[in-house]
Amino acid sequence: MKVGIIGCGSIAKQRHGYEYFHKDGVEIGGFYDRMTERAENLVGLYGGRIYASVEEMLADASIDAVSVCVANAAHAEITIAALNAGKHVLCEKPMAVSEQECEAMVAAAKKNGKRLMIGHNQRLSPAHKRAKELLSEGRMGRVLTFQSTFGHKGPEMWSADQGNHTWFFRKADASFGSMADLGIHKLDLVRYLVGSEITSVFSTMSVLDKKLPDGSPIEVDDNSVEVLQFANGTVGTVTTSWTYYGEECNATVLYCEKGIMKLYADPEYSLQIVNADGSTERYALDRMQTNDDEQMSSSGVIDEFVDAILEDRPSILDAEDILRSMKAVFACLRSAEVQKPVQP
Ligand SMILES: NC(=O)c1ccc[n+]([C@@H]2O[C@H](COP(=O)([O-])OP(=O)(O)OC[C@H]3O[C@@H](n4cnc5c(N)ncnc54)[C@H](O)[C@@H]3O)[C@@H](O)[C@H]2O)c1
Structure with a gap:
């Protein structure tokens, strides 16, 4: 190929x-x-x-x-x-x-x-894949609620155009801020893990700190919080930020009928389970890929893209399914504008 x-x-x-x-x-x-x-x-x-x-x-x-x-x-x-x-x-x-x-x-x-x-690499992260298997097997029971966070110090430190003149801060090129840049990863991940469709969103977006070169606030949000309601009754929150200075957060915590599942909430143990009786299990599956990684490393996205084409099989990254997550993103944008819950 x-x-x-x-x-x-x-x-x-x-x-x-x-x-x-x-x-x-x-x-x-x-x-x-x-x-x-x-x-x-x-x-x-x-x-x-x-x-x-x-x-x-x-x-x-x-x-x-x-x-x-x-x-x-x-x-x-x-x-x-x-x-x-x-x-x-x-x-x-x-x-x-x-x-x-x-x-x-x-x-x-x-x-x-x-x-x-x-390129939804988060669906392919080892702890997320294992979490999906465990949830599908019924190991945790139904997901009742969750918190999923993606925050880092900002795309101006990552983009090839380093600095606050980056396209990520301009509406014309980026269209979205942290909510869609990072939130799409988490909205899509929780949709995938919960295994149900998002039926309502309530979102708030702010520009708390980032500035353009002339000192004015950036044209898109640098922080957001979303409340997501699912068809199966699950309700939870997604938080995104471009102003987590010092350390990234990429953690998802699922509160389920049979206990709590923590994903990338600990630097060493990417999957932790706290059972309803208080006993714990910890698995060191991998470390989350972050924008701070200096070493290039594999996300698994290219393997999946190439293999799914060559094997002529459906893929977890197929756009048709990810379109449904994008619909929830656009609903969040509308919700933040009208300050009311919106249905995707
Ligand atoms: N999957 C992930 O986790 C992840 C992480 C980072 C970025 N991204 C996405 O990847 C895309 C690129 O981000 P990046 O971090 O590499 O940005 P970047 O600023 O580092 O690079 C973007 C490049 O695209 C070029 N470019 C822009 N518009 C173009 C056009 N119309 N034609 C030709 N070249 C054009 C620019 O010159 C630049 O070299 C974005 O959509 C971003 O959201 C995904």
Whole structure:
């Protein structure tokens, strides 16, 4: 399978390029970024050629699949063009910036008979996968309530455009702030773990600290809190933040009929169970991948994308399912605006 990567910033360098490079059966065809030196940098690291434009890469019949790793606002246009050009697509999260765009992406994949997956690496983290197995087996009983948090010091420390001029802080390129940037991971994760659909959301979003270069507040939220109600009765909260200075938090705690399940709440034991009788079990499965990781490492997303295509099987990353999580994100945006609960 020959792949191309569009957008050559941090996620392309640290995950997509790195993971394709180490994946058996994959050849990297090349890279495109509107800043050519970024594409050159990744060609230097992972091989392949530089393409002069998206159109040039998509017109290359030898390319079977592309990764879309550009700023959020350009996800849909490039993804749809790639699907129409007959390529499979792995698009980064958040899928796109409107419900209509997300639906058009899914429709384009169907129309062209190509695969569209979204880079939801949290579904593939070892402790999350194990949690899903245990919940499916009934080990914890029903999830009654939960708290899921994703907070770090901000995308301006991670983006290839380091500093507060980053596109992540601008509505035109990012469209969303921490709520969709980080919240999509957790909304999608709890939907997946609870195994029920989100029927109502209540969200509040704020700009507490981040500033643009001229000292004015950033154009998108840097903190948010969401209350999610599920069809099966589960109610819980998601918290997102770009202002957790000093240490990231990526913890999900599920309070279930038979006890408590803690995921990535401890640096050593990524899965902990507190049984209803107070006894505890601790499993050191892995450490959560964070934006502070200096070493490049595998998220499992590329393995899943490539294997699902080659094995012609459904994937946990299929866009059609992730579209439902995105609908909850758009409902959160509406809810924060009207300050009322909203149904996705
Ligand atoms: N799965 C995850 O956990 C995760 C983590 C980080 C970022 N992301 C997502 O990946 C995407 C990229 O983020 P990043 O952190 O790599 O950002 P980045 O700022 O490091 O890099 C983005 C790159 O895209 C290029 N670009 C932007 N718009 C373009 C366009 N229209 N055509 C060509 N190139 C374009 C920029 O020049 C830049 O090099 C975002 O959607 C982000 O939300 C996902």
